[in-house]
Amino acid sequence: MSKKRTLDAFFSPSVKKSRKDEPGEVVRRSNHANYPIAISELPSSISKELSSLPARPGRDVNDQPDLDLVYFEPYVPSYLAKELFEFLRAELPFYRVEYDINRGGYQTHIRTPRYTTVFGLDETARFEEDGSVVDVRSGFKVDDKRYERYPPRPIPKCLDDLRRSTEAATDCRFNFCLVNYYASGTDSISFHSDDEKFLGPDPAIASFSLGARRDFLMKHKPIPPDDQNPHGPQPRQLKLPLASGDMILMRGRTQSNWLHSIPKRTGKNAEDGGRINITFRKAVVKDGTENYYNYNVGTGPVYRWDKTMREMRVSSAKDQLEGKQ
Numbered sequence: 001m002s003k004k005r006t007l008d009a010f011f012s013p014s015v016k017k018s019r020k021d022e023p024g025e026v027v028r029r030s031n032h033a034n035y036p037i038a039i040s041e042l043p044s045s046i047s048k049e050l051s052s053l054p055a056r057p058g059r060d061v062n063d064q065p066d067l068d069l070v071y072f073e074p075y076v077p078s079y080l081a082k083e084l085f086e087f088l089r090a091e092l093p094f095y096r097v098e099y100d101i102n103r104g105g106y107q108t109h110i111r112t113p114r115y116t117t118v119f120g121l122d123e124t125a126r127f128e129e130d131g132s133v134v135d136v137r138s139g140f141k142v143d144d145k146r147y148e149r150y151p152p153r154p155i156p157k158c159l160d161d162l163r164r165s166t167e168a169a170t171d172c173r174f175n176f177c178l179v180n181y182y183a184s185g186t187d188s189i190s191f192h193s194d195d196e197k198f199l200g201p202d203p204a205i206a207s208f209s210l211g212a213r214r215d216f217l218m219k220h221k222p223i224p225p226d227d228q229n230p231h232g233p234q235p236r237q238l239k240l241p242l243a244s245g246d247m248i249l250m251r252g253r254t255q256s257n258w259l260h261s262i263p264k265r266t267g268k269n270a271e272d273g274g275r276i277n278i279t280f281r282k283a284v285v286k287d288g289t290e291n292y293y294n295y296n297v298g299t300g301p302v303y304r305w306d307k308t309m310r311e312m313r314v315s316s317a318k319d320q321l322e323g324k325q
Contacts, residue, residue, distance in 0.1 A: 030156035032131050036093045036302045036320050039156040046083050050165045058169075058249065064235045065220065068252030070170070074245030075208065081245030085210035085276055090305045091158065092117055094181055094312060097298035114187040115303055115312055118296035119155040120176030122198070122283035127154045146286050150293030162208070163280050170249050172204040174280035176288070178296055182214065182275040183312060185265025191219065195255040198288030199281060204251040206280045209242040212272035216240040216248070218260045 029038040041047070055077040058070035076084060094115035100107050125133050125142050133142045133152060155163060159177045167173060180189070194205055209216075220235035240248070250260075265272060283289060302320060303312040 028157075030154075030158070032153050032156075034131075034151045034153035035156070036315070037304075039093075039158060040087075040091045041157045042084075042087065042161055046080060046087065047161055049080055050161050053165050054169050054247070055245070058247075061238075064238070066253040066257035067218075067220075067235075067238075068250070068254050070249040070251070071240070072169075072247040072249075074243065075166075075169070075247035076210070076245035078243075078245055081210050085244065085274075088158065088179070088210070088276055088278075089181060089274065090307065092179060093315070094179075094303040094305075095297050095300055096303060096312075097295060098300060099295070099298065112295075114189065115181040115183065116296040117179045118176065118292045119153055119159065120174075120283070120289075120292070121152045121154070122286055122289045123175055124284075124286055125152075125289075127152075144286060146290040150290060150297060152289050152293065159278070162278065166206045166247075166280055170204070170206060172206065172249070172251070172282075174204075174206065174282050176281050176283050176292060178279045178281070178292065180277040180279075181312070182212070182262065182277070184274065185212070185214075185270040185272045188264040189262045191217070191259040191261040193221070193255050193259050194250075194281065196288070196291065198283050198285050198291065199255075200284045201256075202252050203255055203281060204249060205255070206247060206249050208245075208247045208278040209275065210244050210278070211275040213241055213243050214262050214265070214272075214275050216242045216260060217263060218258050221257055221259060 025044060027043070028041045030041065031038045042050075054072050054075040056073060056075075058072040058075075061067065061069035061071050074081065094117050096115055097112045098110065100109050102108070121127060121133065124136060125147075126136050128134050131154070133147060134140060135142050154160075155177045159179070163174055163177060182188070194203065216239070218238040218240070223234065242248070250258075262277075264270075283292065302315040304315040304319065305311075306313045
């Protein structure tokens with residue numbers, strides 16, 4: 001019987017060349033059987049500053065019905081946000097998920113208008129030190145079809161460091177990390193709310209913006225007419241111009257009553273250099289794990305950032321094998 005691996009086994013030293021700003025630094029990487037590649041840890045130039053975040057205290061935004069936000073402008077200072085953006089774009093595996101849905105009796109094929117990736121596990125289970133998934137109550141290995149179809153994978157240290165900082169700053173707990181990469185202003189996400197039952201009541205979601213400035217729109221869900229006050233004031237739509245390093249914590253009744261979106265940019269603003277959005281959240285049941293991997297990983301190819309071509313390109317099996325080493 002083989003020895004049980006320790007947690008350090010996920011973070012093995014790499015022979016990858018050191019970064020220019022840290023001569024002689026050994027790059028360590030997070031490894032897991034369900035990662036398509038090993039994922040580098042943050043360089044010390046970034047990681048050593050996370051303990052001092054947020055850069056500014058958050059301000060409450062709660063002047064609308066059912067709205068409960070904490071807005072950090074910024075959470076990550078601009079010079080550090082630039083480094084973090086470039087690092088994550090280069091190191092993370094991304095996907096361009098496609099799926100079919102039924103709309104009005106017609107099958108519609110959807111190609112997600114952005115690149116996505118996800119890591120984490122709902123709170124009914126946990127990762128053992130050897131990377132296996134076990135039930136939190138019994139400690140036995142989980143045998144569930146929802147995990148078999150889309151095998152979960154732990155949050156790599158480069159993102160987990162930011163999760164820990166976020167938890168300390170917000171007093172919230174998170175077990176999932178979703179990452180969206182908007183390659184240009186033409187990538188977008190339509191109005192929606194993160195109000196799925198698998199998040200539990202009144203979920204808290206911390207949303208980071210890195211890279212290009214993009215408008216974050218919010219509008220209240222339709223309010224039933226009030227016969228006693230038919231002409232009463234209606235909640236107004238919000239537009240928050242998120243800069244690189246900003247973070248919004250959405251909590252309380254926000255998700256059950258408000259919608260949010262990142263609209264497309266056109267014309268001269270379309271080629272904006274790209275934006276990464278990181279959201280931390282907590283799934284409470286297995287359906288959350290299945291949903292997040294289905295819509296953010298799927299069954300398609302892995303994409304990696306090509307520094308020469310300056311674009312996301314499909315990663316070959318050879319590249320992934322080399323990236324595992």
